[in-house]
Amino acid sequence: MSVELEMPELAESVIEGEIVKWLVKEGDHVALDQPLVEVMTDKVTVEVPSPYEGILLKQVAPEGAVVPIGKPIAIFGKEGETLDDHHASAPAAAAAPASSAAPATETASSPQAAAKVTLGNGQPRGEVSEGEKAVLGQSGRPLAAPAVRKLARELGVDLLRVRGSGEGGRIRREDIERVSKSGQKPAPSRSASGTRQTGESPATERVPLRGLRRVIADHMVHSKHTAAHTLHVDEADLTELVAMRTRAKEKAAARGIKLTYLPFFVKAVASGLNKYPYMNASLDDESHEIVLKHYYNVGIAANTDEGLVVPVIHEADSKTIFELAAEISELADKARNGKLSHDDITGGTFTITNVGSVGGLFTFPVINYPEVGILGTHSILERPVVRDHQIVIRSMMYLSISFDHRVVDGALAAMFVKDVAESLAHPDVLLMEGG
Numbered sequence: 001m002s003v004e005l006e007m008p009e010l011a012e013s014v015i016e017g018e019i020v021k022w023l024v025k026e027g028d029h030v031a032l033d034q035p036l037v038e039v040m041t042d043k044v045t046v047e048v049p050s051p052y053e054g055i056l057l058k059q060v061a062p063e064g065a066v067v068p069i070g071k072p073i074a075i076f077g078k079e080g081e082t083l084d085d086h087h088a089s090a091p092a093a094a095a096a097p098a099s100s101a102a103p104a105t106e107t108a109s110s111p112q113a114a115a116k117v118t119l120g121n122g123q124p125r126g127e128v129s130e131g132e133k134a135v136l137g138q139s140g141r142p143l144a145a146p147a148v149r150k151l152a153r154e155l156g157v158d159l160l161r162v163r164g165s166g167e168g169g170r171i172r173r174e175d176i177e178r179v180s181k182s183g184q185k186p187a188p189s190r191s192a193s194g195t196r197q198t199g200e201s202p203a204t205e206r207v208p209l210r211g212l213r214r215v216i217a218d219h220m221v222h223s224k225h226t227a228a229h230t231l232h233v234d235e236a237d238l239t240e241l242v243a244m245r246t247r248a249k250e251k252a253a254a255r256g257i258k259l260t261y262l263p264f265f266v267k268a269v270a271s272g273l274n275k276y277p278y279m280n281a282s283l284d285d286e287s288h289e290i291v292l293k294h295y296y297n298v299g300i301a302a303n304t305d306e307g308l309v310v311p312v313i314h315e316a317d318s319k320t321i322f323e324l325a326a327e328i329s330e331l332a333d334k335a336r337n338g339k340l341s342h343d344d345i346t347g348g349t350f351t352i353t354n355v356g357s358v359g360g361l362f363t364f365p366v367i368n369y370p371e372v373g374i375l376g377t378h379s380i381l382e383r384p385v386v387r388d389h390q391i392v393i394r395s396m397m398y399l400s401i402s403f404d405h406r407v408v409d410g411a412l413a414a415m416f417v418k419d420v421a422e423s424l425a426h427p428d429v430l431l432m433e434g435g
Contacts, residue, residue: 002077002086003052004060007039007067010048011342014041016068019061020211023047030056030076037073043215043309044342052076057083064210132179134160135169144171155180212307223369226285228405231364232413236421238380239395244427252322262300263324265352265377268423268430270296270317273350276416280349282370283407290407299348299368300328302335309335310368312348321431352377362400372407375420376400397424 007017017039024030024037036050054076061073075086134142142159144152148171152159155176162179164171209217223229241264252259273280273296282291296317299310311331313324334340351368356379363376378398385394399421403413423430 002057002075002081004072005036005050005052005074005076006070007061007073008048009069010039010041010046011044014069014342016066017041017046018066018211018214019063019073020045021063022059024050024056026056026059028056029079030054040211040215042342043212043307043345044340045211045338050076054078055081057081057086064208132161132163134162134171135164142171143169148173148176152176212304212309216307219369220366223367227367227369227372229364229367229402230405230410230413231400231402232410232417233362233398233400234414234417234421236397236399237385237394237425238397239425241424241427242380242395248321252325255322257322257325258329259321259325260328261356261377261380262328262352262354263321264424264427264430265354265375265420266298266300266313266316266324266328267321268420269298269350269352269375271423271430271433272416272419273298274317275419276412278408278412279373279403279416281372281407282349283372283404293349295349297347297349299345299351299371300331301351301353301365301368301374302332304335304338306338309340309345310348310351311335311340311344312346314347350374356380356397362398364400365402367402367404372404373413373416374402375417376402 010017018041020038020040022037023035030036030050030053032051032053033049035047036056037048039046039048055078056074057077058075059073060075061067061071067073075083077083077086136142142162143164143166144159149159151157151173152162152171157176157179159171162171162175163169165175166172238261241261245259245261245264249259277292277294278290280293280296282293283289284291295315297312297314298316299312301308301310311334313319313327313331316324319327331340331344334344348368348371350371351374353363353365353374354377355363356377359379362378365374365376367374376399378400380395380397382393383396384391385396386392387394399417401413401417
């Protein structure tokens, strides 16, 4: 008997997942625990194994669909079963007494649920805002024969916007021709690569906003619309830190550790957060309370081929420079290979974005909401500066901080950055204070 696979609960507090990529085609035999589909939650992509063995009859949720936890994403059947068999069994299941089974949930095999299955463009099926509305079959698709579907594609008619005149609302050729002549706006078509073709110039390409790029977009917009972003910039003299790192690189390499400047930045930030607790906070908008956090989990913004992710160094204040370096390297590898877990990217209290390798003078980064601050670290360059009335060459770096002015005042942010700069200028004192 066929069975529906629901969107699994992949992590605590996650309420939905996006279908990034199906790893098995419809009609293929699937083994138990075989990788079935890639699902993205937050900024983590998880490979979901199949809990069933059998034939994948249907991918209920297409790639790009965002599906709530517990809603169907696929239909499985035994060898020889078809999707029609599944549909035929659905009415019988619906008629079963409530006492004979667990409470029924709405599934994609029912017309009511099918009307809620998300399309690839993010619009729920059945919720057509303009024109006519099609009658949907149990599969969630408009009722139409293959030849009618082909005609609709050729004429650029969206089947969801056609009211069928056939039995049970089935769409006929005459319905397609009628809607086509009425001047209905053609449905955007997609190429095999998933790129929309819209009748624009051939030099124009539209790429679906999916996966990590969609998550980043949503997160950034929410942050900008919620937090009161404000910028402060200072500079730090890293001459002594450059010398210390140069001396320590060989010992670090002997332990298999690549020693960059980032562990020192994390250490200095953790020390500053301890002194300025309002920088290590969040704002509960519902209760109108500032939440001060007495733990120091520093996120490191990392650029990958898919987009920006922020793995988190938990309890950064309690770790040595070498321990921080090893953990940063491990998280960076996991980020590049798409292997970050949900725990790796959650629980952060403050974020560092290191753009030194990219160049530029300084940045105005977007706050990693609901945190209240993000520190930008930049290129370390030798510049002439004045020391004791003398012009000398020092290794200098700009520090920029974006902070949420609802929680943090400008003076406090400036003092925090000054403290971080002082710690980096005197790394020996930093290490004596912080271990």
